[in-house]
Amino acid sequence: MIYTVTFNPSIDYIVDVDHFQTGMVNRTTGEHVLPGGKGINVSIVLKNMGHESRALGFMAGFTGREIERLLAASQVESDFIDVAEGMSRINVKLRSDQESEINGQGPAIRASDIAKLYDKLDQLGEGDFLVLAGSIPDVMPASSYEDIMARLEGRGVHIVVDATRDLLVNVLKYHPFLIKPNNHELGEIFGVSLSTKEEVIPYAKKLQEMGAKNVMISMAGDGGLLITEDGQTYASMPPKGRIVNSVGAGDSMVAGFLTGYIETADYENAFYTGLCTGSASAFSEELAERNEVETLLRSLGR
Ligand SMILES: Nc1ncnc2c1ncn2[C@@H]1O[C@H](COP(=O)(O)OP(=O)(O)OP(=O)(O)O)[C@@H](O)[C@H]1O
Numbered sequence: 001m002i003y004t005v006t007f008n009p010s011i012d013y014i015v016d017v018d019h020f021q022t023g024m025v026n027r028t029t030g031e032h033v034l035p036g037g038k039g040i041n042v043s044i045v046l047k048n049m050g051h052e053s054r055a056l057g058f059m060a061g062f063t064g065r066e067i068e069r070l071l072a073a074s075q076v077e078s079d080f081i082d083v084a085e086g087m088s089r090i091n092v093k094l095r096s097d098q099e100s101e102i103n104g105q106g107p108a109i110r111a112s113d114i115a116k117l118y119d120k121l122d123q124l125g126e127g128d129f130l131v132l133a134g135s136i137p138d139v140m141p142a143s144s145y146e147d148i149m150a151r152l153e154g155r156g157v158h159i160v161v162d163a164t165r166d167l168l169v170n171v172l173k174y175h176p177f178l179i180k181p182n183n184h185e186l187g188e189i190f191g192v193s194l195s196t197k198e199e200v201i202p203y204a205k206k207l208q209e210m211g212a213k214n215v216m217i218s219m220a221g222d223g224g225l226l227i228t229e230d231g232q233t234y235a236s237m238p239p240k241g242r243i244v245n246s247v248g249a250g251d252s253m254v255a256g257f258l259t260g261y262i263e264t265a266d267y268e269n270a271f272y273t274g275l276c277t278g279s280a281s282a283f284s285e286e287l288a289e290r291n292e293v294e295t296l297l298r299s300l301g302r
């Protein structure tokens with residue numbers, strides 16, 4: 001079974017504003033409400049690709065209930081812990097001349113809520129996949145990803161981590177199955193700026209030397225690359241298309257990778273499926289659908 005953890009799920013409120021101006025009343029020309037949070041996006045795309053998963057994490061209030069409702073409507077299984085105070089956040093994604101995002105803080109999470117999540121994670125075992133994705137809210141220990149990985153060590157769970165800076169570096173000693181920073185996040189870790197694949201590869205290899213089994217780096221419109229545990233490097237530009245909504249492209253890439261890996265146990269296939277799933281999401285209003293991914297794979301001769 002595949003499990004995803006989203007500590008801080010969201011309602012993503014995506015608004016289009018023509019020529020947004022600060023300090024003025026702006027009116028939207030389009031609005032979309034979607035369930036969000038990185039692990040949740042992975043679960044939705046897995047479903048679209050034909051794979052069941054269970055979305056875990058914390059929710060609260062009317063927004064939390066709406067997230068659960070939206071997931072159920074998409075037939076995505078969820079098992080969130082309902083925390084007593086506050087409300088799940090609403091993240092505003094503003095599409096105008098530039099794309100801007102305002103991500104909320106989320107509800108208070110108590111130690112007893114975290115203990116309930118650990119009880120659920122204790123059920124995982126050999127052959128399960130666990131995706132830990134997104135920021136850790138301030139109300140939780142910054143070591144939460146590390147703590148989960150330490151607890152599950154030696155149980156044969158394939159753990160995928162999509163996180164930034166110290167959160168990512170600190171889990172490497174537990175040998176995650178896959179990590180997926182983008183090239184900017186990779187550069188931040190080492191205090192350098194990385195734009196080309198030639199620049200990225202040596203730093204991606206450093207993360208592997210530090211413990212990650214497989215390292216996939218996303219590079220938005222420049223595609224991405226994968227360094228595998230068996231010493232292969234795959235790199236590609238993305239398929240061609242028109243950008244519509246890039247929110248969740250990275251999460252989709254993770255879901256696409258897992259789909260390819262689970263279906264074929266072949267890293268090259270997993271990489272290209274991940275790449276095209278990221279692009280399929282970026283090229284559509286909502287997250288990628290399988291037929292869109294397959295069309296893009298064919299356009300790359302795959
Ligand atoms: N402009 C684009 N054109 C084509 N494909 C894209 C574009 N932007 C994203 N993608 C696809 O999606 C993948 C992931 O994108 P990106 O590198 O932006 O991830 P990310 O930074 O984790 O994104 P996010 O945090 O928004 O989910 C890319 O590797 C690429 O395959």
Ligand SMILES: O=P(O)(O)OC[C@@]1(O)O[C@H](CO)[C@@H](O)[C@@H]1O
Binds near residue numbers: 010037038041103135
């Ligand atoms: O605040 P975080 O947890 O870092 O990111 C949350 C978020 O921006 O990530 C997803 C896209 O990847 C969105 O659905 C969601 O709003």
